[in-house]
Amino acid sequence: MDTHASGVPRPVLEGPDIARVLTRIAHEIVERAKGADDVVLLGIPTRGVFLGRRLAAKLEEITGRKVPVGSLDITMYRDDLRMHPPRALARTEIPGDGIDGRLVVLVDDVLFSGRTIRAALDALNDIGRPRAVQLAVLVDRGHRELPIRADYVGKNLPTSLRETVKVQLAEEDGRDAVLLGAKPTAAAGEQ
Numbered sequence: 001m002d003t004h005a006s007g008v009p010r011p012v013l014e015g016p017d018i019a020r021v022l023t024r025i026a027h028e029i030v031e032r033a034k035g036a037d038d039v040v041l042l043g044i045p046t047r048g049v050f051l052g053r054r055l056a057a058k059l060e061e062i063t064g065r066k067v068p069v070g071s072l073d074i075t076m077y078r079d080d081l082r083m084h085p086p087r088a089l090a091r092t093e094i095p096g097d098g099i100d101g102r103l104v105v106l107v108d109d110v111l112f113s114g115r116t117i118r119a120a121l122d123a124l125n126d127i128g129r130p131r132a133v134q135l136a137v138l139v140d141r142g143h144r145e146l147p148i149r150a151d152y153v154g155k156n157l158p159t160s161l162r163e164t165v166k167v168q169l170a171e172e173d174g175r176d177a178v179l180l181g182a183k184p185t186a187a188a189g190e191q
Contacts, residue, residue, distance in 0.1 A: 007182050008181070009180060009182075011177045012157060013177065015177070018169075018178070022055055022154065025136050026055055030063060036063045036065060036067050038131065042094075044108040044116060050169045053069055055067075055105075068096075071090065071093045074116060074123050078119045099127060100128045103133075104133045108120075108136075108137050110137065110139045110140075110167060111140045111148075112165075113143060113146065117135060134151040135150045135152070137154065138154040138155070138167060139156075162183050164180070164182070
């Protein structure tokens with residue numbers, strides 16, 4: 001897949017596309033879970049939290065039932081802490097009824113190497129014992145380094161390692177978009 005020769009990232013999903021794929025993912029969760037009675041959504045900061053809240057709203061529209069949503073900070077469980085500058089800790093917020101015996105759906109914006117999700121699974125082990133854990137992502141860009149795959153994918157986006165995928169959400173960035181661009185030469189790390 002090519003990026004713009006100008007180096008300007010090009011949108012591969014816009015606001016209406018993102019809303020549509022989140023609606024589809026919400027329906028898939030309901031179908032696979034046979035409802036949403038024991039579903040808990042945990043977003044991975046930063047954008048996974050916003051996506052988790054949007055999914056919870058769509059699940060409530062579909063089922064008429066409020067779905068617990070929280071956030072799961074994985075910073076201290078990353079295996080690349082010494083390879084990158086220190087980052088601020090985000091918040092972990094677990095819904096009041098906890099996650100024990102529940103179906104936890106982790107929500108993130110981009111699935112890349114799988115290391116973020118491995119860290120999330122480690123963090124979950126310290127919090128409780130879900131009945132099952134599933135993964136919902138807005139974009140799966142490939143290049144997995146670990147045997148992890150998403151249960152719900154908004155868009156499969158084959159990329160090269162010379163490209164970046166940037167998700168913008170209105171809550172954080174002022175607009176909804178998924179942008180594909182050329183990777184800055186000095187930057188590294190999981191996107």
